[in-house]
Amino acid sequence: MADGQKAAAAKRVRAAKPAPSLYVRPPKAPYATDFTRSRGRLYPEPESRTRTPFERDRDRIVHSSAFRRLRGKTQVFVAHEGDHYRTRLTHSLEVAQIARSVARVMGLDDDLAETLGIAHDLGHPPFGHTGEDVLDACMEGYLGFDHNAQTLRVLTKLERKYPAFDGLNLTWETLEGVVKHNGPLIRYGAALKDLPVAIQEYVATHDLELESWPSLEAQVAAHADDVAYNNHDIDDGLRAGLFSLTELREEVPMVERVLATVEKDYPGIDAFRLAAETIRRLIGVWIDDLVWETGNRIAAAKPKSVDDVRAAGQPLVGFSDVMNENQAVLRRFLMARMYRHWKVNRSRSHAKRIIRELFELLLSEPELLPPTWQQGGDGPRGQRTARRVCDYIAGMTDDYAIDEHKRLFNLER
DSSP states (O other): OOHHHHHHHHHHHHHHHOOOOOOOOOOOOOOOOOOOGGBSSSSOOOOOOOSSSHHHHHHHTTTTTHHHHGGGGGGGOGGGGGGGBBBHHHHHHHHHHHHHHHHHHHHSSSHHHHHHHHHHTTOOOTTHHHHHHHHHHHHHHGTOOOOOOOHHHIIIIIOOSSSSOOOOBBHHHHHHHHHHSSSSSTTTTTGGGGGGHHHHHHHTTTTOOOTTTOOHHHHHHHHHHHHHHHHHHHHHHHHHHSSOOHHHHOOOOOHHHHHHHHHSSSTTHHHHHHHHHHHHHHHHHHHHHHHHHHHHHHHHHHSSSSHHTSSSOOOOOOOOOOHHHHHHHHHHHHHIIIITTTHHHHHHEEEHHHHHHHHHHHOOGGGGGGGGGGOOOOSSHHHHHHHHHHHHTTTHHHHHHHHHHHHHHHOOO
């Protein structure tokens, strides 16, 4: 933006008369999760004097090793490819912020929604969904790998810092939301035996009611995930030069409509600011639609408690049909122009080899594992080593996986 344009824009901002805030915090809805009626923790603990149970859950997650490692795990790009692209950590923070804002305006427990946004990606291995696909293939004969089940495993078993229990001993509501945020796990003919083994084992001692819908806070967090990645993938794709703003506006009508409003409000705006303001407004459009459509569903279902939400038989949080259509168009564009771009394919191919070769070597020679990973493990004896290797690799950052592969396969290291 030229200096004259900047000055004109600044003058408009200064000339605007201060107005009282339009925001009024809604009262808690009767169908919100009530922290005073939490079902508690698997291992009883004294309650905090300064935090609600869900705030306490959030804080335990933020201070966990698994959460810190998210800074080195990618969404689409490999971590070392640039400092400006999203990682699992920045994505989780964006999801938590959106979930908290949406939950608050709906009169829900925003601490629980934020906690679920913070926690939802803890089980992802290095190299995004590519890493997950390869680990699942490697574990085909050893009960498989699923990132959502791995998140539960991290929260209930693999984090080991408390003297009285493994895991973080989070509340029932947080664990329910982590496992079921996309809906019931037992439905449409599915059975418990069809689920990942980590979930089967945990619910044997702590029933998370897998056949019911989760709380509204969990449903909000799941859709906040959609809002975040839809829009930050646009940002990352533009920054990486995988597609242009012109291509995006030509092929995605929703983006064109929003982008046109930015150009109207700020004639001559430079391309970088144009993209940033368009993405900011797109997030607002998605959130407004989510709040509007959810309000309609709640009005029709008339839930009077969180138990009514769980028994509703359908999701009460969601986007409108129009927004789902817009989202489908955008996802098709991103699939063709970003997720299957030849540069991303090359990184994905490299990542596949790293994960597969690490797994095969460590499974055949488990004595190469660090000492803390050479003992223990879950499942039948023949599966214990495979699960230890899987847990070890799943916890790696992108750069650590790359370096560990070099240490084990490159004699010059």
